[in-house]
């Protein structure tokens with residue numbers, strides 16, 4: 096599935112901020128073993144209590160989609176897929192025609208094209224437009240089988256994010272994402288919808304329907320590398336679940352003109368076939384897809400570690416100036432992975448602990464911490480390596496204490512509600528949060544353990560600094 100962070104690169108709207116700037120490790124190319132079957136998938140639709148109750152009632156306002164366990168809609172989808180050309184289970188599937196989006200209301204499509212609306216908001220608007228046509232849309236069966244309330248942090252209220260994700264940096268990412276979605280909708284409304292109310296009436300194109308369509312896109316959109324990274328909703332293929340251990344990705348196959356994937360392992364008939372949604376951490380999977388893999392099963396797992404300059408530092412002002420020059424601030428997050436930490440984290444930590452006598456190096460440390468150029472310069476300052484490691488471990492300790500506080504409190508949380516529906520939702524969200532916090536705390540513990548075997552340390556750095 097598409098990497099959600101890319102939304103910010105394809106969107107022209109100023110509402111999308113770049114506040115969160117993690118040092119991303121790029122996804123390795125998909126590994127495909129040709130001896131296993133290539134599967135042709137489908138055509139494409141193109142390139143506090145009151146808060147909880149409100150969230151539940153809001154979902155009812157989206158008049159399409161279905162409950163996740165709707166057998167009726169699933170059967171209708173199955174019939175529609177077969178009628179549209181998806182062959183019965185057979186390996187390999189024959190090719191299926193690629194189709195670009197055609198608006199049932201062409202005037203609406205032309206207006207969005209005139210305003211050069213980027214892929215994500217364009218698809219979100221297209222999905223709402225087709226959904227509102229119900230049976231008369233050619234995608235009606237597909238849209239009816241989409242979840243009415245996609246699982247993603249977009250559907251958590253602010254109170255729920257604060258309550259359950261207090262310890263995790265994913266809370267900030269979720270708030271940022273929700274703000275961006277609201278900003279995108281407001282921008283479309285002001286610039287376009289308000290000028291064409293007949294084409295984009297507010298009863299249909301509103302914040303709730305946009306939240307739904309963005310929730311669908313975040314959890315189902317596919318990025319197609321061989322179509323210059325264009326994104327698409329691919330019926331049928333978007334029913335595949337994620338497995339952290341498989342390396343099977345969807346892509347467009349130019350020769351057969353269809354979306355295909357090649358499995359990297361043999362499956363028995365009746366066995367569930369998985370794909371990979373990308374090398375994402377547990378937090379990122381929760382953010383976009385609303386689930387957390389079992390602890391210890393995700394080799395791409397990471398936790399955002401927050402590092403800060405000490406206000407009592409004699410060189411606080413100079414260090415902050417150097418950081419600001421490179422687009423960083425006095426407090427910054429870096430990904431700590433199971434396999435190690437990035438050079439940017441190390442560079443920031445060197446800067447944070449370096450004494451006044453090293454002021455001439457502040458600039459190069461800040462530059463390496465920002466790593467705007469993409470150069471992975473492995474800085475070495477043996478004289479401050481020890482306090483630097485201590486600084487990282489103290490930061491881990493601080494973060495661990497927040498997770499531990501939440502995990503201890505979670506045992507007695509949520510017993511104060513009387514409605515079974517409310518209780519179910521709370522228990523479900525709490526379990527997701529507990530799973531996430533356990534997996535993130537585990538990575539922090541692991542980083543701390545490295546301190547215990549110092550002799551192993553230098554080898555660790557040279558091998559695992561990313």
Ligand SMILES: C[S@@+](CC[C@H](N)C(=O)[O-])C[C@H]1O[C@@H](n2cnc3c(N)ncnc32)[C@H](O)[C@@H]1O
Pocket residue numbers: 096242246314315333334335336337338383384385386387
């Ligand atoms: C692209 S859809 C996959 C199809 C989904 N099973 C369906 O039929 O709607 C993504 C959603 O599937 C669920 N999902 C995918 N992989 C999962 C996994 N390994 N564990 C739990 N839920 C998963 C999540 O709810 C996610 O938002």
